[in-house]
Amino acid sequence: MTYTLIGWGLLCLPFFHKQSVAALDSLFIATSAISTTGLVTVSVFDTYNWFGQFIVMLLFQIGGIGYMTFTSFVILSRKGPLTRWHQRILNAEFTMPKGFDIKDFLKSVIVFTILLETLGALCFYIAFTRAGVEHNFAIWSSIFHSVSAFCTAGFGLYNDSFEQFADHTFINTIISVLAISGSLGFIVVTDLWNRISGKTKKITFTTIIIFGVIILLLTLGTVMIYFFEPSVSQLGENKLMVSFFQSMTALTTVGFNTVSVGRFSLGVMLVIIFLMYVGASPSGTGGGMKSTTLTALLAIMWSRIRNNRRVTFFGRVIPLERLYVATSVFMLYASVIFLSTFLLAMTEPFPLDQILFETTSAISTVGLSTGITGNLTAWGKVVVIFVMFVGRLGLLTFGLAILARKNRIKTIEDEEDLAV
Template identity: 60%
Template sequence: MKKAIRILSKSYKKFQVSKSPQMNLVWGFFLYTIIGFGLLSIPIFHKTNIGFLDNLFISASAISTTGLVTVSVFDSYNFFGQFIVMALFQIGGIGYMTLTTYYLLFTTKNITHWHNRLIGAEFTLPKSIQIKDFIRSVVIFTTVMEVLGAICFYVAFKQTGMESFKALWFSIFHSVSAFCTAGFSLFNNGFEGFNNNAFINIIISVLAIAGSLGFIVVTDLCYRLRKKSNKISFTSKIVTYGSIILLTFGTALFYLVESSIQYYDNVFLVSFFQAMSAMTTVGFNTVPLSNLSLPILLLIIFLMYIGASPSGTAGGMKITTLTAMLSVLKSRLFGQKRISFMGRTIPFERLYVATSTFILYTSIIFMFTFLLTFTEPFEFEQILFEVASALGTVGLSTGITDNLTSTGKILVILLMFIGRVGVLTFGFALVKKKSNIDKNQISDDIAV
């Protein structure tokens, strides 16, 4: 048996080395999804009968840190099943290669060239940040934030009168879920019952914002504290300013426009939390989203579409991609030869990536919305909302997820998977790179 496992492991390592970093990421997340599906399908982890497709959906949603569910996690799985779900979105949140690479650093003080390439594909990093420092920041910061979050949650849940063991488990589960922006909750109505509990709202917000700001910002701050650098990177500045602007814009518009929340005790808190949840892609809600007006649903779709920081726990197209696209637009409108933002020239290599991401991300939203309008009987805005939430790995829903058809569930599973590995990574994995460029290609012009 041991020999067979050794042979299988050796064969898989050869397979990994032979594939591109992008293909390795796709296979890695696919493998974890299948393992999670297999574990969740074991009846001893169930409280009730759960369908084949529902187990697969929950596994894909967890590993992609989305939070869309077709069955209640609390009512369907026992403690061990819930623990498996938490383990999956923990792995998905920090990246499946992170722990392996950290273990190598801890034991050998070095990582291989292959691990460097794979981490570089999974996390987009500026040249000023070393991968070793980045990995350490990911693991340490995640541990510290999740432990502090669990302690705060425990105090908050105990204040509501929750029994000690339940409060402890709910605290750990929701702390990991909030920091990984996974959107999974053991409450069947999310956090709707805590819309006026400022303490719980703040805990979730701090954890989600910390995770969504990204580990680049954390590593930058560590460099400053350790005096390895005397300035914050350009990426961190864009992410921080962009997050503040989007969060302020979303909160203000929600507060001023949405009439259905005017009856809540703390309208500002409700407005802030919903905007924060969409932008950070944490996917928790404190009000029923099905009651929101169409303009606010479109606002949430926009925030889910943009997302937060690259190399963090959040999904979406990313603030840096939006910044690059706005920089291109500004340069064209003002007739500038170089494309810049905040007085800094953006490299063409990054602009190509941003443009490709924007086109591919938008195209996938259109294509899957188009397909789901054929298979699902819901309103167009509900389908568009579900697609944006799935691809952005957000987890917010207007309440249609558990009523999706089997075809619809499969399409949403694929969307969540693509959203987690990244649209460009998924595209690179599918398209084989050409090693030789045709030198006889003819250069020509096109009117735009």
């Protein structure tokens, strides 16, 4: 909340404006940036000057590596200890497998982020200059979009996102690599590095599951868009690249688009909503319910169908604590989507499918839109602001931050049966 309010205050200053902008719109932009969502009610490039754009970039950089991660890294750099409450929030935000050291993990997050964003900016500069972008603007655009892509923020300096670069293979590839790298999660990066450097002999079960789910869902989304979306089928040789990009941008929650999402058919929009709902992987820069949560839910269903007493997946027993988290996240996300869709449906003059798409994009911090964001009423903007903030902070983290109390030992004296 503090980062959001500071960003809002700065973006309200006329010194950072190209043209006047309402305070509510600046709050929307600040919240969207710190939550790495990418939904905008006004054009970032047309509304804010370079200083304002830099503030927006700084906000989604902080949001991308995590509120608590950023603060914790500062504390650790000063040799200060993490408080017990701080550690609880970190554990809720970063559901790490056993064996990961939190201090080494946080340092690897910062190093990996700087490395990837620097390489991404260099590649973007080459690509933009080849595409005819003016030199000075190409430098700033490269830095801005590299940070935005890796942090899966979806903010861009082009009002059509990347539609003008739909046939530019190099730019599409850069965005995809950065977004997938960020959304895979720092758990995967640390795990792979430990395996390559010889610190461990094998990668964790979590990493295997994350890779498997992402490959499966990317393939499924690409196939569905490729074969069933009429607006994409007319693109000829670029059809496969566009189909993959739209699947990738929804699943990684990076939020860029190379074709107009508002033109998608209802069936494909439903596929995109599902990909956004699942989202990226735990401890990454992306949002959504998380791929491992989907895995846990499928494991519960499969184990119950087979009448197994323990929940297993590929022969591995999933801890009960993780199952509680998965079911809680699923229900909380569904509840917020339902409630926010209901509230917007009461005040906004848009079809239900567009409102559902908008709320799913907001809670999963994706940033894709059918084009209704800028036309929301003041009430609609407030609702989406709240949904974006909660979506990035994490529903369990949000609840813990508000409801956390001192640990109390309670004894359950009676147990009641509940038929399900």
